[in-house]
Amino acid sequence: MAISKRVAGIQPFYVMDILSRAKALERQGRDVIHLEIGEPDFPTPPLVAQYATDFVRRGEIRYTPAAGLAELRQAIAKHYRDRYGVQVESERIFITPGASGGFLLAMALLLDEGDKVLLEDPGYPCYSNFVRLFGGIPSLVPVGASTRFHLNSEILSATWDHRTKGAVIASPSNPTGAVLRPDELKALVEELERRSAFLISDEIYHGLEYDEPSPTALAFSDRVFVVNSFSKYFGMTGWRVGWLVVPADGIDNVEKLAQNLFISAPAPSQYAALASFMEMNLQELEQRRRVFQERRDFLCDHLQKIGFSIKTIPSGAFYVYADCSRFTSNSFDFALSLLEETGVAVTPGKDFGKNAPESHLRFSYAVTLDRLAAAVERIKSFTQRGLGVRR
Numbered sequence: 077m078a079i080s081k082r083v084a085g086i087q088p089f090y091v092m093d094i095l096s097r098a099k100a101l102e103r104q105g106r107d108v109i110h111l112e113i114g115e116p117d118f119p120t121p122p123l124v125a126q127y128a129t130d131f132v133r134r135g136e137i138r139y140t141p142a143a144g145l146a147e148l149r150q151a152i153a154k155h156y157r158d159r160y161g162v163q164v165e166s167e168r169i170f171i172t173p174g175a176s177g178g179f180l181l182a183m184a185l186l187l188d189e190g191d192k193v194l195l196e197d198p199g200y201p202c203y204s205n206f207v208r209l210f211g212g213i214p215s216l217v218p219v220g221a222s223t224r225f226h227l228n229s230e231i232l233s234a235t236w237d238h239r240t241k242g243a244v245i246a247s248p249s250n251p252t253g254a255v256l257r258p259d260e261l262k263a264l265v266e267e268l269e270r271r272s273a274f275l276i277s278d279e280i281y282h283g284l285e286y287d288e289p290s291p292t293a294l295a296f297s298d299r300v301f302v303v304n305s306f307s308k309y310f311g312m313t314g315w316r317v318g319w320l321v322v323p324a325d326g327i328d329n330v331e332k333l334a335q336n337l338f339i340s341a342p343a344p345s346q347y348a349a350l351a352s353f354m355e356m357n358l359q360e361l362e363q364r365r366r367v368f369q370e371r372r373d374f375l376c377d378h379l380q381k382i383g384f385s386i387k388t389i390p391s392g393a394f395y396v397y398a399d400c401s402r403f404t405s406n407s408f409d410f411a412l413s414l415l416e417e418t419g420v421a422v423t424p425g426k427d428f429g430k431n432a433p434e435s436h437l438r439f440s441y442a443v444t445l446d447r448l449a450a451a452v453e454r455i456k457s458f459t460q461r462g463l464g465v466r467r
């Protein structure tokens with residue numbers, strides 16, 4: 077079939093090779109510990125499941141307004157007041173099918189052919205693909221430990237050219253878990269505004285922080301685009317519900333896009349998401365956050381003891397991005413043989429960009445502490461046996 081050049085340019089995720097091998101091993105009866113996973117391991121919170129069930133039983137499952145249920149948009153506006161002390165009019169909040177739906181709307185709104193968008197490298201791989209699909213040019217900017225794996229206003233100025241239209245950042249970041257400080261985020265927002273450029277701030281891992289809470293870009297400007305989701309902190313990946321906050325003068329056009337691109341986010345999921353902000357649910361999420369924190373401490377400590385180097389201890393999300401150059405110069409091969417020999421699946425750095433991917437692996441701690449302990453033992457013996465030694 078003759079497919080578009082834009083689609084032909086999209087790379088499949090390398091972790092899919094790992095995943096399909098892991099599945100094959102499992103079919104043979106091998107026990108695989110999945111540290112390549114990008115979603116929380118907890119079930120849907122009970123209150124959320126209850127809300128969804130009640131709604132589905134009533135049977136009136138129809139389209140909602142394209143921008144989403146008014147009650148949910150108001151609940152999110154209240155969330156900004158309660159959590160961040162920031163005033164956001166509910167009319168600026170669009171309910172989307174996950175954060176992914178938010179990216180779709182924002183990129184469709186903002187990009188023209190040939191527009192360059194600055195992206196942090198390493199970073200979430202889908203940003204580049206969204207940019208490409210709308211005719212833009214992803215510009216991967218290498219970021220490292222010296223800026224805790226984030227763009228800052230100096231890097232932004234140094235990489236700017238006349239075709240640059242804006243930037244996407246994610247804090248806490250996938251894959252590094254690194255969090256921007258408020259002063260850094262403020263400087264970035266101001267620098268982009270000075271250049272009349274857009275900022276899309278991906279705040280999907282907000283709430284999953286273990287040191288300082290992340291500031292929202294909305295605290296510094298009402299011109300930024302903020303993408304968020306019920307997938308990670310709220311533990312609702314499969315429900316496909318998230319949100320996008322847009323500047324007031326973007327509302328009409330984003331509404332038009334939402335009507336055309338997906339009509340509305342799934343109605344049962346929007347009703348379910350309403351329960352997310354209830355006190356009982358927030359308490360449950362806080363307990364889960366503490367569990368993640370305990371796992372982070374455990375995993376970072378043990379990976380370092382084994383000989384991996386963690387240049388920035390992750391402060392959020394549920395990933396550790398570790399340097400494996402002591403053991404290998406090819407993290408993809410390392411990941412494959414680690415899986416083959418020990419049954420531990422991890423994500424190779426090359427899924428996150430072009431900045432030293434061969435010396436990095438992403439370990440997710442979305443598994444129980446017991447499984448994490450077993451994984452660490454297997455990884456240790458793998459490296460001690462010299463199986464992962466540089467080739």
Ligand SMILES: Cc1ncc(COP(=O)(O)O)c(C=O)c1O
Pocket residue numbers: 114173174175176177200246249250278280304305306307313317318
């Ligand atoms: C940084 C980041 N942004 C966005 C997404 C997409 O999330 P959603 O499930 O809300 O579409 C992910 C999913 O892993 C992610 O890691």
